[in-house]
Amino acid sequence: MTLSCHQCQSHIVGYIQRTLPPDMRREVGAHLDTCQVCYAHYQEHLQVERDLQHYVPRLGVRTSPAFINVWRAMHQPLRPRQTTSQVTMRYGMVLVTAICILVVPFFINRHHLAAAAASTQMVPVSARITPNQPITLTSTRVAHVMPLDVQQTPEPQTVMVTGPSLDDVISTP
Amino acid sequence: VTENQTMDDILQACLAGDQTAYATLYEWCAPMVLRLCNGILMNAEDAEDVMQESFAYAFKNLQRYDSSRASFKTWLYTIALSRCRNLYKRGHWRHFMGLIGLDLMASAQETPEARYANLHARGVIEAALRQLSPRLREAVILRYGHGLTFREMAEVMDCPQKTAESRVRLAHEQLRSILKPASAFLLEELIGNEI
Numbered sequence: 001m002t003l004s005c006h007q008c009q010s011h012i013v014g015y016i017q018r019t020l021p022p023d024m025r026r027e028v029g030a031h032l033d034t035c036q037v038c039y040a041h042y043q044e045h046l047q048v049e050r051d052l053q054h055y056v057p058r059l060g061v062r063t064s065p066a067f068i069n070v071w072r073a074m075h076q077p078l079r080p081r082q083t084t085s086q087v088t089m090r091y092g093m094v095l096v097t098a099i100c101i102l103v104v105p106f107f108i109n110r111h112h113l114a115a116a117a118a119s120t121q122m123v124p125v126s127a128r129i130t131p132n133q134p135i136t137l138t139s140t141r142v143a144h145v146m147p148l149d150v151q152q153t154p155e156p157q158t159v160m161v162t163g164p165s166l167d168d169v170i171s172t173p
Numbered sequence: 174v175t176e177n178q179t180m181d182d183i184l185q186a187c188l189a190g191d192q193t194a195y196a197t198l199y200e201w202c203a204p205m206v207l208r209l210c211n212g213i214l215m216n217a218e219d220a221e222d223v224m225q226e227s228f229a230y231a232f233k234n235l236q237r238y239d240s241s242r243a244s245f246k247t248w249l250y251t252i253a254l255s256r257c258r259n260l261y262k263r264g265h266w267r268h269f270m271g272l273i274g275l276d277l278m279a280s281a282q283e284t285p286e287a288r289y290a291n292l293h294a295r296g297v298i299e300a301a302l303r304q305l306s307p308r309l310r311e312a313v314i315l316r317y318g319h320g321l322t323f324r325e326m327a328e329v330m331d332c333p334q335k336t337a338e339s340r341v342r343l344a345h346e347q348l349r350s351i352l353k354p355a356s357a358f359l360l361e362e363l364i365g366n367e368i
Binding site: 013014017019044045047048049051052053055056057058059060061062065067069070071073074 | 192195196199200203204207208210211212215217220221224225226228229232233294295298299302313314317318319320323338341342345346348349352353
């Protein structure tokens, strides 16, 4: 079995760190001997390995704090976990949000219901209502229009009114 | 407490309530735990806090340590790593980034040129490590900074051994791509100076 470049490159770190099984290690080695691209890849990883081995052990070397500090800390009760209060606070926030979500639409609906109730009262209409024309009063007689069903699309209605016209009424002393 | 005492003897003395034994144990283990915390958290003050917290916890719960399951060092590392994770889970680690350098120890025998080159290289490595995710950085610090085997790493990081191996491999891949432009630049600079 011969390795592809992709397979070989995925095993390079294992090859450097000697964690590959012997068969695989042999195959990766054979591929590196023949493939310049993978060999360049291997060289880069080798450089990273050297840098890490050289610098990381010296990372963060500092003088330790005095033992007495730890000794004092050991004889004090451990700090209460902050997560508990944070969790409680988070639950509280969730509760408040849930209440708002439940209550606010109710008030909004109440407002809408009130508006709807006002609009369904019997209104004096004595007009011919068409969508694109201004309303013109033809009579002072009051006609009662029953509220429409909300689901229903209102059709332009013509209210036929018989009796004296507005002009007649106004001109009548 | 004498220097020839083994770790087991010291632990026994600690369990018997000997304060000097605790001090000896601390002197032995504190530098490596501090280095671990400092490498992972990349902040000196927080590393000290986490280290002290870890030792206080370990000393208080010393009777829970089971030498047949893991070495004392591994047990201590597990405690310290868990506390480091708590710290950066709370989001505190983000503000560390880019604030303070890591104070890498310089060798006294370095020439000024070598020291300058080393400082530059350290800066590059440190910056590259900062770009890794916390899990990958933990793997690098445990593997290269403390020489743990993959099995020990798996115990400390609380994951399967294969996961520990793949974290090191991923960290290697990422570091290679991060360090590649830097090394090319350094090489160009070097060639330019020689010409």
